[in-house]
Structure formats: structure tokens, C-alpha cells
Amino acid sequence: MTAPPPSATASTLQGRIVVITRPAGTGSPLARRVRRLGGVPLLLPGLSLRGAPGGEVAAALREALADDVLAFTSPAAVRFAARLAPLRTKALVFAVGQGTAQALRRHGVSAQAPAQRQDSEGLLAHPALADLRGMRVALVGAPGGRGLLREVLAARGARLREVHVYRRGAPRWNRRQLEALMRLPADARVLLSSAEALEQLRRGLPADALARLRAAVAVASSERLAEAACAAGFARVTLAASAMGGDMLAAAAR
Template sequence: MISLRPRGGHDAMRRAAARHGAGLIALSPWSLKLREDDDARLALKAALAASKVVFTSPAAVRAANALQPLRTHPRQQWFAVGAGTAAALRRAGIAQVQAPQRMDSEGLLALPGLAELEGIEVGFVSAPGGRGVLVPSLQARGARILRADVYERVPVPPSSRAVAQLQALSDPAVLALSSGEALQRILETLPATALAALRRARIVAASERLAGFARECGFDDVVTARGPRPADLLAAAGDART
């Protein structure tokens, strides 16, 4: 299994792969850095005061909670893009969190609480880049977006160990895809021989949108998982082999 996660973020995928008797090649396109400047703190304060608050990842929850304790206010609604983000919010003290069954941007946008937004302030806690469909869609519904980018992705080169592991592959592997931006970055930075091995991999995508993106990037062997969790991606990889 090939994992595209931030540096230091492969543990859950590694454990899931081990339960299936598989090894893991950890490809990290970037590391995550907390934004601690005054602008980030002020933007977060405004976002957390909105009527509705959206978090796009567990990393956004951890970064926001590091900048200020998360507290809900009367008549607020909190939203998470998926189960992992919702769990992170609950650990941070937010008991009532709405999250979609379909754990992607489209699933979040289908939640009833985000349907009618004319004139409503929506706090959007995230990082620069990624989730490009969410903000325009919320704005199209009339929302006033109060965006707080509380962390950033700092590009890093693929590790020499991961490159060597890819170059040593004798059989096609499975690439777990939960971020189009991560795939694009890796395709741009891998050495040619490692890239050739990656292109032989079967893609297990976390959503139909990501499956389509993988095909646009030239991958032919693409299947779609139920969601972005490691267990979902591993299950889809196993189903595709049978």
C-alpha cells in the first residue's frame, strides 16, 4: 500500500495495512505547520463566532484548538467534512457535530443545515488550498464566509527511503488517494524511475471526484472506496483484487 499523507501522518494507514498483511510506502508531499500569527488568531476568533462553523480536517481542529480552546455558543451549528474531523471536534469539547455519511465536500454540502445560507455567516476553518469546491458552493448559497487558515502545508521532497521502496517494487501496488493536491504534488516531485513504478499502481480513491482526477492524471486502474478512512480504502483495495 502506498500512502499519501503529511509527514508524520501515516500511522493510521500503516496499522490498517498491517491488519491486512500489507506493508506501507509512506509518501509525504508536505508537512503541516501551525499558523500562530495575529492574523490567524483574529480570523479564527471571527470564524468561531459565526452561526455555523465548518472544519475541513482533523488537522484544522488540532491547529484551531492549539490557538484557542474550542467552545460552542447558543444556536451555533458545527459541521465536519467527515467522521475523523467530527471525532477530533468531540475530543476538543464540541459535543454536537454534524457530519455526512459521504465523507467528502459533496457529502458535506448535502447536509440540510448548509442548504439555506442567505445572509448567514459561516466560519470556515481550514488551510490554504484544498477543498476548493466548498467555499464557492457555500457562497453561491448566500453565505458570508469567515475563513480562518490555521495551519499550512509546507512542501517537502519525497523521502529517499520511499523513493527507494518504489524503485524496488517488482509488482504493482495500491495507492490510497484521499487528496488530489497530494497526488499532483507527488507526480511533480518523484524521480523518473520511482514515478514509473507509481504509475503502475492501482488507485483506490476516497471519492468519485478523486477517482476522476486520478484518471485525468493518466491512471487507468482506478476504483472508488466508500470513504477516506484507512479501513475504507483497504477494504476497496481488497474488493478490487477479488
Template sequence: MTGMANHTIPTGWTLISLRPQGQQAALRHAAAALGGRTVALSPWRLQRLHDTAAAQQLQRALTSDRVVFTSPAAVAAAASLIPLAAAQRSPWLTVGEGTARALLAHGVADVHAPQRMDSEGLLAMPVLGDVRGMQIGLVTAPGGRGLIAAELQAAGAQITRADVYRRLPLRLSRRMLARLARSPSPWLLAISSGEALQRFWQQLPAHWQQRLQANAIALVASERLGAQAQALGLTRIVRSEGPTHLQLIAAAHTALTGPAAT
């Protein structure tokens, strides 16, 4: 963040975060470093699964030829069930560097992460080049990342799924919408999850959808998310290099200092 010149950034701007409840701190601090405030409109909170069935599913998944962890939350939930470093028997893969760092922090040494941090980037990795007849473990939550399982199955793999946490839907906070209405523009909507965007958008009153279509700049973590944002009528879109808080804030810097901010 210190490498970003901020003399051309508007003196007031607002980041709209769709991160899960309680996971806003890194994004909020990064936005504050560029003079922005954050309004959190979380569509869900995350709950780890601690039951015997979840532990058994995880143990089966971790014996697969390849294992994919879809998020840092999946790593944290799995680590609360069994010691991960001792369980590794094959290459473990992640969708992005944040998830890879989480595995490394738990002592897992053999971790593969794509340069392009999305489902498409993961599927293009050489370690998944020919998966016919392979067993692929997927450590995740119900819903989300459906492209990974579908594409791997289409390529001939068998999927062993371990749902180690779940997303509990939240009602959109009217209080936070009122705070957003009072917050300075430009408004930057950080989008790193298509499912989160969909649930957020479905709960918005029509006049709020129109207000965001007219005023918000969407910061999207992938081309697929950009297309989804466009389909919702969000026309000002800036592509982030990935879903991490630093990558999203770098995209915010671009949005605030470039033509999209005008």
C-alpha cells in the same frame, strides 16, 4: 479489520501513503494487519499557526451562523489556540467522521458530518440547504477544499476564513522511492487529497509516473479524486467509502481480492 477474510490476499503487497509527514501510523498499522507494507511519500508536513492573527481569525470565524472544519488537523490546530467547547455558538460541520470525532473529543456536542465524506457531501447537507445571507466560518489551511468556499459563496453566503495551520511542502524522498522499487507488488496508491496527489505527481520523474500508470491500483476516497487519478493516467481505480484509514484499507481489501488485483 478482523472481519476481513485474508486468505485470498497476496502474501506481499505495498501501500503507498501520501498522508502528511508523521501521520502514517494508523494507515501503516491497518495495512500491516492485511499483510502489507507501507511506503510513505509525504508531499508536505503540517505546521500549526500560533500567532495572534490566526487566533483572531479563528475567533471571528467561530461566531458565524455555520462553521466548517475541513480536517482533524484543523480541529487540533484550532484547539491549541482557544478552548473549542466553550466557543461554540452555532452548528459546526465537518467534511468527514474523523474530523467530527476530533471535535467530539474536544467536548463539542453539536457536530454535523455528511454520510458522503467529501466536499460535495458536505455541501449537500440540509443544514447548508439555504445559506443566502449567512456568515459561514471556514477553519482550514491555505489551499485545499476550495470547492467549499466557492460553492457557498455562489449560493449567497459570506465566508469568514480562519487558516489555523499550513502545509509545508517537502521534496519527494528519493530514498523512499528506492524503497518502493524494492517493495512487493501489487502497489496500492491511497488517495484522499487531490492537492497531495497533484504535488506528489508533479515531483515524480517521468519514468516513475509511467511505472505507476502501469502497475499501481489507485484507492480513491471520492469520485472527484477518481477522475483526477484517471486524468493522470492511473487506469486501475477502486473507490473507497471515504478517506479514513479503515475505509481506505477496506478498499485495499477489495482491490487485493477482486479483478483489479489480477
């Protein structure tokens, strides 16, 4: 496994194919960046996302915005939450990663996010989350996932609520995507920033297409994702500095 460099600035992709596994409908901005760097993007979503119905979820979100601490688990959580209610709050707001913090800033919300390890473990290391006894804490995201934040925050004394503003599902791939995958060269890069998306790819792709994907180089957004990629059958894995697009493409350009 290749470690990220001290500075993560993508230079050029020189015709390299970059497989983008971000959820369906969200990969186009990254695909445009790949093209600007001279690469060839292949959109192969690992998940589909569906917003929660308004009504009760919107009411729950408005109540959560009055809590002491808010934690948004992904950029998608921010996007779908903002469709349900204005994100105005006096709470101490946290984001699992810089990408989520950036999404919150676009809605006028300042959030604290881990600078180094941008995952649940990184967020839980924040000193302000060490002792939550009696505090009202809301997790905004989707059902499923590892459950680490839920378990640890509750163990630290939080009066915890979860607001599921969207749901993850299996993606659908068309024939053109699968045919492109069958032509994937060994020097292609596969961007991985979600263990759940990786599992959907592993379970859903035809065996021959999955074999071609595994023969490429996985670019993992964290050490945990790098371990998951190895476990999923990728023999070559390089580690990006974070899940941010620039960091992922810098690693893809190596």
C-alpha cells in the same frame, strides 16, 4: 474503476505493499493498521503541513467560534485549530467527511458530516446549508484547494469568513523512500485521499519513480479522487467507501 462493496471491513492484506500518501507526520497510525492486517506500509507523504503562527490567526479563530455556522475542512484543520484555541462553540458545526467529524469529537465538538459522498459536494447537499442569508459562517482550513465551499456558501447568502489555521506545502522524500518506490510491485495499493497530494506526487517524483507508482493500483477515497487518479496516469483505480482508514484498507484488501 472498481466500486466499493456495501460493507467496507478490511480482512487481510496478505503481504501486500500499501503506499500511504497522507501528509508528513500523520501516516503512522494507518501504517500500524496496515501491519496488523498483514500488509507492508510505505510512507510516501503527498503534502507537508505547517501550522499558522498564533497571534492574529488565534484571534480570528476565537471570533469565528462565535459565528452561527462553522465548517472544518479536514482533520488537519481540527488539529491545528485546537492548538490555537479551545474549540468551544454554540455554532452549528459541519465537517467535510467522517474523519474530520471524528477529529472534532475528540475535542468535544459534535459535528454533522455527509454519510455518503464525503467531500465538498456532499457537505453542500445538507439541507441546513441550503439557505444561509444573513448567517455568519466560518470556514476553518488552509488556503488553496478547489474553493467550491467558499463560492457556494457565499452564493447562498452567507456572511463568510475563512480562518487559515495551517498551510500545505510540498513534501520531501528521502533516498530510502524513493528506492522502495522503485521496487514497488504491480499489485501494490496507493491510498489517495487528496487531489492536492496527488498533484504534488505527480509533479515532484522523479519520472521513473512516478511510473512505478502509476503501475500500482490506486485506492481513491471518492469518485472525484478516482477521476483525478485516472487523469494522473493510474490505469487501475478502485473506489473506497470513504477516506476513513478502515474503508481505505478494505478497498486495498480487495
